Amino acid sequence: MGRRAKGIGSQPGENVRRIGLVVAYDGTNYCGWQLQNNGVSIQGILNETLSKILGEEIFVMGASRTDAGVHALGNVAVFDTTARIPGDKVAYALNQWLPEDIRIQLSEEVERDFHPRYCDSEKTYEYRILNTRFPVPTERLYSYFYHYDLDVEKMREATSYLIGRHDFASFCGSGAQVKTTIRTITSLNVDRDGDIITIRVTGTGFLYNMVRIIAGTLIEIGNSQYPPETMETILKACSREAAGPTAPAHGLTLVSINFF
Amino acid sequence: MGRRAKGIGSQPGENVRRIGLVVAYDGTNYCGWQLQNNGVSIQGILNETLSKILGEEIFVMGASRTDAGVHALGNVAVFDTTARIPGDKVAYALNQWLPEDIRIQLSEEVERDFHPRYCDSEKTYEYRILNTRFPVPTERLYSYFYHYDLDVEKMREATSYLIGRHDFASFCGSGAQVKTTIRTITSLNVDRDGDIITIRVTGTGFLYNMVRIIAGTLIEIGNSQYPPETMETILKACSREAAGPTAPAHGLTLVSINFF
Numbered sequence: 001m002g003r004r005a006k007g008i009g010s011q012p013g014e015n016v017r018r019i020g021l022v023v024a025y026d027g028t029n030y031c032g033w034q035l036q037n038n039g040v041s042i043q044g045i046l047n048e049t050l051s052k053i054l055g056e057e058i059f060v061m062g063a064s065r066t067d068a069g070v071h072a073l074g075n076v077a078v079f080d081t082t083a084r085i086p087g088d089k090v091a092y093a094l095n096q097w098l099p100e101d102i103r104i105q106l107s108e109e110v111e112r113d114f115h116p117r118y119c120d121s122e123k124t125y126e127y128r129i130l131n132t133r134f135p136v137p138t139e140r141l142y143s144y145f146y147h148y149d150l151d152v153e154k155m156r157e158a159t160s161y162l163i164g165r166h167d168f169a170s171f172c173g174s175g176a177q178v179k180t181t182i183r184t185i186t187s188l189n190v191d192r193d194g195d196i197i198t199i200r201v202t203g204t205g206f207l208y209n210m211v212r213i214i215a216g217t218l219i220e221i222g223n224s225q226y227p228p229e230t231m232e233t234i235l236k237a238c239s240r241e242a243a244g245p246t247a248p249a250h251g252l253t254l255v256s257i258n259f260f
Numbered sequence: 261m262g263r264r265a266k267g268i269g270s271q272p273g274e275n276v277r278r279i280g281l282v283v284a285y286d287g288t289n290y291c292g293w294q295l296q297n298n299g300v301s302i303q304g305i306l307n308e309t310l311s312k313i314l315g316e317e318i319f320v321m322g323a324s325r326t327d328a329g330v331h332a333l334g335n336v337a338v339f340d341t342t343a344r345i346p347g348d349k350v351a352y353a354l355n356q357w358l359p360e361d362i363r364i365q366l367s368e369e370v371e372r373d374f375h376p377r378y379c380d381s382e383k384t385y386e387y388r389i390l391n392t393r394f395p396v397p398t399e400r401l402y403s404y405f406y407h408y409d410l411d412v413e414k415m416r417e418a419t420s421y422l423i424g425r426h427d428f429a430s431f432c433g434s435g436a437q438v439k440t441t442i443r444t445i446t447s448l449n450v451d452r453d454g455d456i457i458t459i460r461v462t463g464t465g466f467l468y469n470m471v472r473i474i475a476g477t478l479i480e481i482g483n484s485q486y487p488p489e490t491m492e493t494i495l496k497a498c499s500r501e502a503a504g505p506t507a508p509a510h511g512l513t514l515v516s517i518n519f520f
Contacts, residue, residue, distance in 0.1 A: 026397040071398050091394065101397045134351065137286040137361045138331050138402055138513065253398065 001076060001108060001259065016080050019087050020110040021046075021060070021094075023075045026101040028141050028250065032068040033075065039068075042102060046077065049097045054083040063116030063257050064123065067209075069249035071142060074105060074256040076116040116257070122186065124202045124255040127215040127247060132195040143196060144215075144251035150222035152192045155199075157228035158221045159188040161235055162214065169238035171217070173209030173246060181207055181238070190218065197222075200255075209246050217244035261336060261368060261519065276340050279347050280370040281306075281320070281354075283335045286361040288401050288510065292328040293335065299328075302362060306337065309357045314343040323376030323517050324383065327469075329509030331402060334365060334516040336376040376517065382446065384462045384515040387475040387507060392455040403456060404475075404511035410482035412452045415459075417488035418481045419448040421495055422474065429498035431477070433469030433506060441467055441498070450478065457482075460515075469506050477504035 031039025050058035063076040087109035128143035135145040169181040185203040234242045291299025310318035323336040347369035388403035395405045429441040445463040494502045
């Protein structure tokens with residue numbers, strides 16, 4: 001995770017510790033990461049389960065507020081506690097009580113000022129497309145079924161315009177309130193393995209729905225609705241209307257977050 | 261599929277046709293392929309849906325009666341009908357009405373005497389193992405989580421004793437009524453891709469639970485509970501007690517069936 005604490009209770013008068021979690025989940029049955037009044041969220045389940053285990057009210061703060069239906073292999077969250085449980089044991093305790101579609105992959109004590117949402121990081125997402133004639137049941141929860149032929153070469157060509165530091169306003173979902181729509185994509189690959197096409201993108205920050213709008217646009221290019229070079233025009237337009245549709249949530253997985 | 265019919269209604273006085281289906285399903289929510297009084301089966305769902313679409317009572321006959329929880333990418337089934345729907349259109353009609361965890365991959369008219377259970381064929385199964393520290397939610401339905409380190413090299417070495425024509429009595433689940441326990445495995449591979457180990461086995465026939473018992477035995481060998489050579493002793497013992505446990509159903513997928 002990074003930013004590991006120097007030792008349990010090493011500072012005088014300090015009995016509150018911050019624990020970091022790497023959280024994996026199947027987003028199918030959740031209204032998303034974020035606590036909501038009218039739905040079951042990953043954050044809500046973690047709060048409840050940790051509060052029960054540790055015997056005090058716990059509030060987890062996540063790195064990425066994934067949408068309803070989006071999956072994660074490695075979202076990162078922290079919480080503060082006065083309980084004396086060793087950081088690395090939290091994962092075992094939580095995994096005993098969590099529903100089977102949420103599993104902690106790692107837990108450790110982190111520095112008190114480490115906040116996964118505000119510390120510099122690099123996130124990797126994967127968007128999976130099942131590109132074949134008929135849907136495959138065992139793939140239905142973790143990939144977007146797209147019937148028409150996709151040309152991976154064209155999709156690859158289009159990605160070249162997005163790599164680097166750009167204004168990604170065209171790829172920002174409406175309703176997002178951000179100071180700037182400038183972001184940096186450090187890598188963006190499209191690969192086919194049989195009927196599964198995987199778009200893998202890494203960057204230092206993502207706008208609301210950015211990966212799903214990139215995926216939706218790449219699908220239109222792969223389907224030859226417009227040529228790969230159009231991606232440059234779309235990017236320069238700095239308008240959501242210029243880009244393709246937002247691809248469905250269930251194809252998206254937050255793979256990992258690395259903190260600097 | 262094979263054994264394609266020569267043409268619709270080509271024989272005089274003939275108005276019953278046999279349609280072949282390649283069926284994919286997520287076995288999670290089913291009591292298995294076979295029709296049962298106290299559970300929802302794939303066969304039952306197909307019978308009901310086809311009967312509704314075609315307006316006559318339909319009974320599908322499957323190639324492989326997969327167990328509860330076992331998945332399929334390409335099980336094969338046939339049914340007889342007097343309805344005039346073209347064979348290739350059956351897949352589209354069925355996929356409109358089937359639940360999303362069952363999908364037809366191909367449909368076509370086949371010869372009247374083609375029965376997928378009794379015609380010579382070669383089946384391929386995959387058994388997937390998630391071999392890592394903690395379970396991964398998005399893998400939980402389609403792989404068996406095994407915590408302890410598995411040595412793929414040892415598993416591979418052990419497979420060599422099973423390839424070919426042998427008496428597989430040690431790998432036959434109890435309760436099976438078969439004339440002979442001699443079967444032929446034409447290929448058996450073990451591969452690791454990240455945390456996923458895939459056992460892929462092809463053969464001309466399989467005994468009840470055979471792939472799952474092979475998987476359970478390979479797991480014990482991969483975990484160094486006994487050396488790879490023990491596989492030969494286990495095979496020669498011709499006794500179910502000699503082999504390892506039956507690995508859980510949800511790790512198993514029937515990949516394909518090829519008819520000769």
